[in-house]
Amino acid sequence: MSEVNLPIASFSPLYEQIKAMILASLQAAEWLPGAAIPSEMELAARYAVSQGTVRKAIDELAAMNLLVRRQGKGTYVATHQEDDWQYRFLRLAPDSAEKFHLTSQFLACIKTKANAYIASLLKLKAGETIIHIDRVQSFAGKPIVFEEIWLPGMRFKGLDLDALNAWHGPVYALYESHYATHMVRAEEKIKAVMADETLAAHLHLEIGAPLLSVERVAFTYGNKPVEIRHARYDTSNQHYENKLN
Amino acid sequence: MSEVNLPIASFSPLYEQIKAMILASLQAAEWLPGAAIPSEMELAARYAVSQGTVRKAIDELAAMNLLVRRQGKGTYVATHQEDDWQYRFLRLAPDSAEKFHLTSQFLACIKTKANAYIASLLKLKAGETIIHIDRVQSFAGKPIVFEEIWLPGMRFKGLDLDALNAWHGPVYALYESHYATHMVRAEEKIKAVMADETLAAHLHLEIGAPLLSVERVAFTYGNKPVEIRHARYDTSNQHYENKLN
DNA sequence: CAGTGGTCTAGACCACTTC
DNA sequence: AAGTGGTCTAGACCACTGC
Numbered sequence: 001m002s003e004v005n006l007p008i009a010s011f012s013p014l015y016e017q018i019k020a021m022i023l024a025s026l027q028a029a030e031w032l033p034g035a036a037i038p039s040e041m042e043l044a045a046r047y048a049v050s051q052g053t054v055r056k057a058i059d060e061l062a063a064m065n066l067l068v069r070r071q072g073k074g075t076y077v078a079t080h081q082e083d084d085w086q087y088r089f090l091r092l093a094p095d096s097a098e099k100f101h102l103t104s105q106f107l108a109c110i111k112t113k114a115n116a117y118i119a120s121l122l123k124l125k126a127g128e129t130i131i132h133i134d135r136v137q138s139f140a141g142k143p144i145v146f147e148e149i150w151l152p153g154m155r156f157k158g159l160d161l162d163a164l165n166a167w168h169g170p171v172y173a174l175y176e177s178h179y180a181t182h183m184v185r186a187e188e189k190i191k192a193v194m195a196d197e198t199l200a201a202h203l204h205l206e207i208g209a210p211l212l213s214v215e216r217v218a219f220t221y222g223n224k225p226v227e228i229r230h231a232r233y234d235t236s237n238q239h240y241e242n243k244l245n
Numbered sequence: 246m247s248e249v250n251l252p253i254a255s256f257s258p259l260y261e262q263i264k265a266m267i268l269a270s271l272q273a274a275e276w277l278p279g280a281a282i283p284s285e286m287e288l289a290a291r292y293a294v295s296q297g298t299v300r301k302a303i304d305e306l307a308a309m310n311l312l313v314r315r316q317g318k319g320t321y322v323a324t325h326q327e328d329d330w331q332y333r334f335l336r337l338a339p340d341s342a343e344k345f346h347l348t349s350q351f352l353a354c355i356k357t358k359a360n361a362y363i364a365s366l367l368k369l370k371a372g373e374t375i376i377h378i379d380r381v382q383s384f385a386g387k388p389i390v391f392e393e394i395w396l397p398g399m400r401f402k403g404l405d406l407d408a409l410n411a412w413h414g415p416v417y418a419l420y421e422s423h424y425a426t427h428m429v430r431a432e433e434k435i436k437a438v439m440a441d442e443t444l445a446a447h448l449h450l451e452i453g454a455p456l457l458s459v460e461r462v463a464f465t466y467g468n469k470p471v472e473i474r475h476a477r478y479d480t481s482n483q484h485y486e487n488k489l490n
Numbered sequence: 491c492a493g494t495g496g497t498c499t500a501g502a503c504c505a506c507t508t509c
Numbered sequence: 510a511a512g513t514g515g516t517c518t519a520g521a522c523c524a525c526t527g528c
Contacts, residue, residue, distance in 0.1 A: 011505095013516060039494060050518045055495090063308075065490055071495050072525035089489045186489040191480035192437040192455035210437035210455040216489075235436035242487055244334045244431040244461075245310055256524095258497060284513060295499045300514090316514050317506030 018047055018057035026066060026077060027221040033079035033182050037067065040075075066184060080172040080183065087170070089186050089218070092145070092233055093241045100139055100238070107134040109161040111153060118150050121217055121228050129153030133164065136202055144238060146202045147231040155179060155226060172218075181226055186218040190240065193232070203234050212240060263292055263302035271311060271322060272466040278324035278427050282312065285320075311429065325417040325428065332415070334431050334463070337390070337478055338486045345384055345483070352379040354406040356398060363395050366462055366473050374398030378409065381447055389483060391447045392476040400424060400471060417463075426471055431463040435485065438477070448479050457485060 022037070031037045038046070043054045058075055061067045068076045080088060094100045110132050119126040130150050137145035149171070151159070156179050167174045175181040195209040203211070212233040217225050233240065267282070276282045285303065289296045303320055306312045313321045325333060339345045355377050364371040375395050382390035394416070396404070401424050412419045420426040440454040448456070457478040462470050478485065 015516080041494090052519085053517060056516085058495095069495065070526085072493080072527080074494060074526095091487070091489075188487045188489065190435065190457065190485040190487065192457040192478075194455050208453065210439050212435065212437040212457075233437075240435040242336070242433045242435065244336075244433065260497080286513090297500085298498060301497085303514095314514065315507090317508080317512085319513060 014049055015053050015056040015060075018043075018049060018054055019060060021047065022057060022061060023066070023221065029180060031077050033077045033176050034081060036074040036076050064184075078182070080170055080176055086173075089172075089183075089216075091188075091240050091242060092238055094139070094238045096237075102137045102139055102145070105136050105138070106161055106164040107136065109133045109159065109164055114150070118228055122150070122152055122225050124152055131156055131159055135164075139238070143203050144234045145231055146199055147229060150228040152226060155181060175227075181220055183218045183227070184220055186216050189215045195232075199232055203232070205234060209234075211235070214240070259294055260298050260301040260305075263288075263294060263299055264305060266292065267302060267306060268311070268466065274425060276322050278322045278421050279326060281319040281321050309429075323427070325415055325421055331418075334417075334428070334461075336433075336485050336487060337483055339384070339483045341482075347382045347384055347390070350381050350383070351406060351409040352381065354378045354404065354409055359395070363473055367395070367397055367470050369397055376401055376404055380409075384483070388448050389479045390476055391444055392474060395473040397471060400426060420472075426465055428463045428472070429465055431461050434460045440477075444477055448477070450479060454479075456480070459485070 022043075025031060025037075037043070040051050040054050040058065043058075044051045047054065058067060058069070062069050062075070066078055068078050070076060079085065092100075111129055112132050113127050114122065114124050114130045116126045118124075118130060119128060122130070124130070130153050133149040133151070135147050135149070136143045137147065156175075159179070163178075164171075164174075172183050175183065191213045193211050193213045195203065195205050195207055195211050197207055199205070199211060200207045200209065203209075205211075212235050214229075214231045214233060216227075216229040216231070218227040218229070220226050267288075270276060270282075282288075283291070285296050285299050288299045288303075292299065303312060303314070307314050307320070311323055313323050315321060324330065337345075356374055357377050358372050359367065359369050359375045361371045363369075363375060364373060367375070369375070375398050378394040378396070380392050380394070381388045382392065401420075404424070408423075409416075409419075417428050420428065436458045438456050438458045440448065440450050440452055440456050442452055444450075444456060445452045445454065448454075450456075457480050459474075459476045459478060461472075461474040461476070463472040463474070465471050
């Protein structure tokens with residue numbers, strides 16, 4: 001682990017290049033979610049840099065929640081299958097009490113053609129095949145969330161209502177184990193809207209009741225958008241929680 | 246910069262102790278917002294540790310947005326007076342277009358007694374003096390935000406409607422320059438609600454229109470809550486934006 | 491006990507800013 | 510040229526995990 005000279009185009013620190021190489025390995029599924037990546041020493045040898053440089057690269061990837069460090073054990077690829085990651089992207093919390101167990105009921109899962117809006121968000125051509133899912137989530141028997149999900153048909157071939165109903169656990173864990181797709185980050189746009197007839201029926205509310213509309217775009221490695229969600233939350237007894245730093 | 250042995254109670258890494266000491270200096274206003282703190286070498290000498298240890302401490306404080314590093318110049322105390330920090334905690338964005346200049350009109354600023362709810366959030370005793378502010382914010386002449394603010398009377402002595410109207414810029418910059426109070430982080434709870442008569446009047450909407458209710462608690466150094474806000478956003482043409490990592 | 495990540499040091503050199 | 514933060518290295522030792 002000493003002299004190197006990679007004649008790379010424009011300047012960037014060594015650890016940025018290491019970061020990029022580790023990221024490439026993640027994206028190429030060389031190491032799968034939940035598995036350990038090679039030790040710092042091994043990576044230092046592989047890339048012919050010092051341990052400190054690998055360390056800085058890993059630190060930043062861990063800060064981005066792509067890797068998880070475990071002292072004494074190793075560094076692991078982040079996964080939505082871990083208990084504490086089950087609700088990684090869920091910001092809904094009950095007004096009183098602490099926790100909250102949501103039960104999910106899938107209503108529909110159909111193959112259809114992307115309209116212009118969904119296509120542009122997923123970076124597909126309008127008319128490409130997509131999968132459209134409807135579901136309701138309940139807390140203590142009361143329906144609180146109505147959610148629509150759109151997925152590119154190519155990546156999620158064969159996903160249907162039976163597969164969804166057979167799965168117990170977060171949808172993002174299913175994507176990981178059945179479709180080799182790990183969600184890295186997401187963006188949400190939130191508005192207040194009125195319940196229409198359909199929403200009112202699903203959530204047992206009157207027409208015109210105020211609902212939180214939450215539109216999410218979720219991304220895998222390489223900033224690739226692979227899932228669109230449009231949820232409506234009944235916020236009578238729960239709220240969307242956000243921390244500003 | 247070599248051997249040390251601070252006989253401190255329970256174990257914590259050296260850089261954590263350095264972090265705590267820098268934080269204490271910030272809290273004690275030894276270095277003011279916008280000012281440079283001593284160089285890494287100076288701090289290393291002061292605390293009798295290596296530069297690398299100070300570096301790690303500063304890195305973490307910078308990641309928490311308490312300090313700002315500027316290569317070649319120095320490390321500065323974060324401030325809401327900087328241009329790019331003006332809207333640090335504002336997550337409202339226009340549906341189309343990029344930016345958005347909000348104009349603020351203050352309606353009232355009165356001294357009153359804290360009710361139980363506000364008192365508990367601000368960690369005051371019920372009945373202590375607080376300041377209650379009302380304002381409306383507009384975009385392109387259209388009112389889109391109605392906001393109530395509660396502040397502890399002790400810390401913000403003398404704040405009145407004239408002072409607010411005389412100030413041009415973000416409220417958090419005023420807190421910094423006039424009341425030695427720098428906001429470090431905040432927590433928001435969001436719900437969908439219906440406009441009542443008052444809100445409808447302020448925002449030029451019909452009664453029953455859906456609004457985004459945003460309750461914020463903002464904290465200074467030491468996790469001390471010092472401001473409560475309750476805003477209602479008209480999200481017809483704008484939305485609340487959130488990134489999930 | 492060996493192997494992993496975590497801390498700390500000391501020193502060299504680079505990149506950027508200011509005078 | 511001097512001073513700041515930023516990168517990189519090499520090596521020592523600590524803390525935690527699991528055999």
